[in-house]
Amino acid sequence: MLLIGNGNLITRQQENDFIKDGCVAIDGQLIKEVGTTASLKAKYPEAEFIDAKGGLIMPGLVNMHNHIYSTFARGLSINGYHPKDFMDILEGQWFRLDRELDNKATYASGKVAYLDSIKNGVTTMFDHHASYGEIDGSLGELSRAADELGMRTCLCYEVSDRNGEAQMKAAVAENVSFINAVKKRDNDMQQAMMGLHAAFTLSDPTLEYVKAQTPAGTGFHIHIAEGLADVQDSLAKYNTPIVNRLLNMGILGKKTMAGHCIHIGPHEMEILRDTDTMVVTNPESNMGNAVGTPAALKMFNDYGILIGMGTDGYTNDLLESYKFGNLIHKHHLADPNAGWTEIPAMIFGNNPKMANRLFDTKLGVLESGAAADVIVVDYQAPTPITAANYNSHILFGVNGRMVNDTIINGQVRMRNREVVGVDEAKIWADAQAQAQLLWQRING
Incomplete structure (x- = not known):
């Protein structure tokens, strides 16, 4: 006791x-x-x-959307990287980084991210992983890191067409492998989702393939309308808004989580509500990427969408994001009353409710x-x-x-x-060594 x-x-x-x-x-x-x-x-x-x-x-605390693979971007300088918009950020930094991540780096970044989360009072983390330098076994490395730190976590791998069909199928297989592995566990410390990058890097045939491969009852974790390019791509290629397209493809639902949802309209919000799809907003990341402010308060108040908050790899300090979540809507709406009740309800109330759609133990x-x-x-x-x-x-x-x-x-x-039973100095040293190797690969 x-x-x-x-x-x-x-x-x-x-x-x-x-x-x-x-x-x-x-x-x-x-x-x-x-x-x-x-x-x-x-x-x-x-x-x-x-x-x-x-x-x-x-x-x-429960962090509903993180990117452990971004851990080694801290302090990184990429030759020739001068982004002008969000697509430049994705292609110039994140896609370049994840193409060079191998399982050693994934494991080391996982140890650091889970350690840092524990130090910041986060006891449950939902992660959205990408490591196209080495796909097979990557979720297993994050799972091992979580077990060693004693962290509660839900993992998925980011499926995308951006590196070709073979890697897309390998990403799907990695998700399926981990989903099946989680089912064999005898505790409620880890869960799994099917990860999807964003609609603009996922063709209809890919989404059909993903649906066919995904075990029954599994939710999807996907970015939606984080940038305008995602919106424009869906309209240009499919003549339909993103949320409508994902509805038609059978991606939405009670166990599916939509990240960001910055550039969506009222009709799309109605679809998210009617399908009981979860939404997670990430204020610090949105501000840092200059992608805009989502209508999170409208989704919360007017549509009754179950919306929570994540850090999107920007930090592991969810209480820091609480402050930014409180400020961003006041600033954006020029309303000093905005967010006072909604933001704490998202973090402290909705995040656990969302997590409990995957985890059985009440959080x-x-x-x-x-x-x-x-x-x-x-x-x-x-x-x-x-x-x-x-x-x-x-x-x-x-x-x-x-x-x-x-x-x-x-x-x-x-x-x-002091984190119990853990050699913190070794974790930090291993992380620095792997980060240095990763940076060398990125800059050639």
Whole structure:
């Protein structure tokens, strides 16, 4: 039995969502109960106790869209790379990078990304992978990295026509292989989706092939209308909007996740709503790529689409993205009231709901029977913390590097900022060595 107490407990339950001097009791892989520190310490006097020291005790965070393969782009300078638009960014940086990624680099980047996620309080990560330098076994390398760090993760491989039919089919096969491997696991720590890049790099015959190969009940993870070129391609080649085309191809549905959805119209939003397709928005990445601001608040409020938030490889600090998500819509709409309630609802409410369309163990809430995924944040408030204002405290006062302890699936993975049972120095050293080799391959 493990108790985590003496803190401001944010349960994210609909009722009893905040407990002053709260405590959570963990028994095995699940939460036993929540209550006050005094009551649970009295009830379980022999339990190990983690003292939050007046900080925040929260459910572990869920990152709904990441790109681990982008890890080694940090600090990278590519000869002749001077992008003018999003297509230049894709072709000049990301496609060049993933064409040189081999399994050694994939594994090393996975170790770093999962390590960094744990340090930032992210306990579940949905990743969208590409490594056309070595496709076969690449998801297995990420899976191995996740197992070694004790991270909960959902993986897929980005199918695309951009490197020819043989590699497209190899990417599909890698997805299918991992989907089948996940079904044989005896725990709920890893799940799988069928990854698709974006409509403009996927022909109709390819989508038909993907559909035929995808095991029944599997969802798709795809970028939609991240840039205008994707929109223009669909209209020019197929005389139909992207979402309509994907509907016709049978890609949408309750377990499918659409990334970005920046340049879509009302009718496409209706289709996403009516098919119960999930949407994930990525504010920092959108700003960095200068691709525009999605109508995320409209999708949330007017259409009732289940929309969450990811980091898209820009960072592993989801709380940093919380700040950007709050700001981008205020700035874009010139409305100081925009996003106050919607953005925290997306991150802290919808992300776990979306994840639970794939994972069986209840995520994102501290209550009896839910996943024992818990974080402790070293935050001392200058003003009172209450049930009415704790999201505001998180927004303005907390970032990922303030996470002190991370518990995943009932296991303490980080204690006092030190990741347990892991040689961090070796992980960073291996990453730097693999990154250097990758950079050399990219620049010839």
